[in-house]
Amino acid sequence: MRAKVRILKVKTGGFTVFINPRDAQEWKIHPNDLIKIESGKRSVYGSAAISDFIGEGEVGLSEDILDAYQFSESETVTLSPAGTPDSVRYIKKKMRGEKLRKVEIETIVKDIVDRKLRNTEISAFVTALEINGLDMDEIAALTIAMAETGDMLDIDRKPIMDVHSIGGVPGNKTNVIVVPIVAAAGLTIPKTSSRAITSAAGTADVVEVLTNVTLSLDEIKRIVEKIGACLVWGGALNLAPADDLTIHVERRLSLDPRGLMLASIMSKKYAIGSQYILIDIPTGKGVKVETMEEARSLAKDFIELGKRLGQYVEVAITYGGQPIGHTIGPALEAKEALETLMTGKGPGSLVEKAVGLAGILLEMGGVAPKGMGRKVAREILESGKAYQKMREIIEEQGGNPDIKPEDIPIGDKTYTIHAQSSGYVTAIDNKAITAIAREAGAPEDKGAGIMLHVKVGEKVKEGDPLFTIHAESEGKLDKAIVLARRLEPIKIEGMVLQVVGNL
Numbered sequence: 001m002r003a004k005v006r007i008l009k010v011k012t013g014g015f016t017v018f019i020n021p022r023d024a025q026e027w028k029i030h031p032n033d034l035i036k037i038e039s040g041k042r043s044v045y046g047s048a049a050i051s052d053f054i055g056e057g058e059v060g061l062s063e064d065i066l067d068a069y070q071f072s073e074s075e076t077v078t079l080s081p082a083g084t085p086d087s088v089r090y091i092k093k094k095m096r097g098e099k100l101r102k103v104e105i106e107t108i109v110k111d112i113v114d115r116k117l118r119n120t121e122i123s124a125f126v127t128a129l130e131i132n133g134l135d136m137d138e139i140a141a142l143t144i145a146m147a148e149t150g151d152m153l154d155i156d157r158k159p160i161m162d163v164h165s166i167g168g169v170p171g172n173k174t175n176v177i178v179v180p181i182v183a184a185a186g187l188t189i190p191k192t193s194s195r196a197i198t199s200a201a202g203t204a205d206v207v208e209v210l211t212n213v214t215l216s217l218d219e220i221k222r223i224v225e226k227i228g229a230c231l232v233w234g235g236a237l238n239l240a241p242a243d244d245l246t247i248h249v250e251r252r253l254s255l256d257p258r259g260l261m262l263a264s265i266m267s268k269k270y271a272i273g274s275q276y277i278l279i280d281i282p283t284g285k286g287v288k289v290e291t292m293e294e295a296r297s298l299a300k301d302f303i304e305l306g307k308r309l310g311q312y313v314e315v316a317i318t319y320g321g322q323p324i325g326h327t328i329g330p331a332l333e334a335k336e337a338l339e340t341l342m343t344g345k346g347p348g349s350l351v352e353k354a355v356g357l358a359g360i361l362l363e364m365g366g367v368a369p370k371g372m373g374r375k376v377a378r379e380i381l382e383s384g385k386a387y388q389k390m391r392e393i394i395e396e397q398g399g400n401p402d403i404k405p406e407d408i409p410i411g412d413k414t415y416t417i418h419a420q421s422s423g424y425v426t427a428i429d430n431k432a433i434t435a436i437a438r439e440a441g442a443p444e445d446k447g448a449g450i451m452l453h454v455k456v457g458e459k460v461k462e463g464d465p466l467f468t469i470h471a472e473s474e475g476k477l478d479k480a481i482v483l484a485r486r487l488e489p490i491k492i493e494g495m496v497l498q499v500v501g502n503l
C-alpha cells in the first residue's frame with residue numbers, strides 16, 4: 001500500500017499513524033493495528049488510527065514520530081500490517097517464569113526501540129520482571145542490549161566518574177549537589193538522570209527547573225570536555241533509548257523491578273563511558289529497598305554487573321527512612337538544592353548525604369586521600385566552589401546562571417496540615433508523602449509538591465504546621481488534601497504510646 005505523508009500537528013504520546021476510513025477498509029486495517037511505514041532505508045512502526053480528516057491515499061503521521069524520524073510532507077511511503085512481533089512470545093516466556101536467552105532479550109529490546117512493542121506489551125514485560133525477576137546473565141544481556149541499541153559517547157577526558165541513585169526516597173535532590181562538588185574538585189562527571197519513576201521528582205525534573213536538560217550527545221560532549229560535568233535527562237538522548245520507553249510505563253505503574261533497574265542504570269553508565277561509578281541505595285521503610293540485607297544483596301549485583309561491563313562500582317547504602325531535606329517536588333527541590341549550593345548550608349540530611357557521596361567519589365577518583373573525601377567535599381561546598389561549578393553547568397546547558405532561589409516559581413495554591421496533638425514526630429511515611437505530592441501534580445506540574453515543616457524526632461505542639469501542599473491548580477490541590485487527610489503521613493506520638501486495659 002502506497003500513501004503520501006501528511007505531517008500532523010498532533011501529539012498522541014505514542015507513534016500514531018492516521019488512515020482514511022475507506023483506505024482502512026480496503027487495506028483491512030483496524031484501529032490500533034501495528035503498521036510498518038517504509039521509505040527508502042527507513043522503517044518505523046506505529047498504531048493505526050482511522051479518521052476522515054485524512055484524505056484517501058494519504059497517511060497522517062503524529063509529531064511523536066516526526067520528533068524521532070524525519071519524514072517530509074507529500075513524501076510517498078509504503079504501509080504494511082506488521083503482525084505480532086516475536087518478542088511477544090519471549091515476554092510470555094518470562095511471564096511463565098522461564099529464563100530468557102540472550103537473543104530473546106536482544107529481540108525484546110530492539111522491538112521496544114523500533115516501537116514494535118507498544119505500552120501494552122511493555123507493561124506486560126515490566127510486570128513479568130516484577131513478578132519473576134532476572135538472573136545475572138539475563139541482566140547483563142539486557143544491559144548490553146539496552147546500551148548497544150543506542151549511541152555511545154566517547155569523552156576525551158579520563159577518568160570518567162559517575163553517580164546514580166536507585167531513587168525511591170522523596171526529596172532526593174542530592175545529586176544536584178554531588179555533581180558540582182565532584183567536578184569542582186577537577187574530576188569529570190557526565191551525569192545523566194531519568195525523570196521520576198516512583199517519586200514526585202527525578203533529578204532530571206529538578207534540574208530542568210534551573211536549566212535545559214534536553215541536550216544532544218554532541219552538546220554533552222562539548223560541555224563535559226569544557227567544564228567537566230553536565231546534569232542532563234538521559235531520555236532526551238539516543239543513549240540506551242529503551243530505558244526511557246520502559247520508564248514511561250514504570251512511572252504509570254509506580255514499579256521499578258530490580259533486574260530492569262540494574263539494567264536501566266548500568267546501561268546509561270556503559271553508554272556514556274563511565275569507569276568509576278557510585279551507586280546510592282536509599283534504604284528504609286517505604287522505599288524501594290527496606291532492609292540492610294536486601295540493600296547488601298542489591299549492592300553485590302551492581303558490583304558484579306559492573307565487573308561484567310568492565311566498570312569499577314562502589315555502592316553507598318544510605319538512610320532512606322524519611323524524605324531528604326524539607327522539600328518534595330521539582331521546583332521546591334530545585335530551590336532547596338540551589339540554596340544549599342549558594343550558602344554551603346542546608347538541611348542536615350541533604351548536606352550530610354551530598355558530602356558523604358561526593359567524598360566517596362573524590363577518593364575513588366584519587367583527588368582526596370583515603371578517609372578525607374567527606375571533609376574535602378564539605379570544604380568545596382562551603383567555599384562556594386561547588387556553586388560556581390553549578391553556575392557553569394546551568395549556563396553551558398542554556399540556563400541563566402544568575403538564577404536565585406526566590407526566582408523559582410512554586411505552586412501558589414497551598415494548604416497547610418497542622419498537628420492535631422502535641423508530641424514527637426516518630427515517622428514520616430515516604431510512600432504517603434510521594435503519593436500526596438503526585439496527587440498535587442508533581443512531577444509534571446513543576447511547582448507542585450510538599451514543604452515539610454518538621455522531620456522525625458522533632459517536638460511539636462498541637463496546632464503547629466506539619467507540612468504545606470503546593471499545587472498549580474485548585475482541583476489537584478483539593479485531591480491532594482483529601483489524600484493527605486486519609487493517609488496522615490506524619491505520625492506524632494507522646495511518650496505514652498498505647499494504653500492496654502484488662503485483657
Ligand SMILES: O=P(O)(O)OC[C@H]1O[C@H](OP(=O)(O)O)[C@H](O)[C@@H]1O
Nearest residue numbers: 165167168193194197198199202203
Ligand atoms: O525515585 P524514583 O523516581 O523512583 O527514581 C528515579 C530517580 O533516581 C535516579 O536519580 P539520580 O539521577 O541518580 O539522582 C534517577 O535518575 C531518577 O532521577
Ligand SMILES: O=c1cc[nH]c(=O)[nH]1
Nearest residue numbers: 166167194261264265
Ligand atoms: O535511572 C534509574 C533509576 C532508578 N531506576 C531505574 O530503573 N532507572
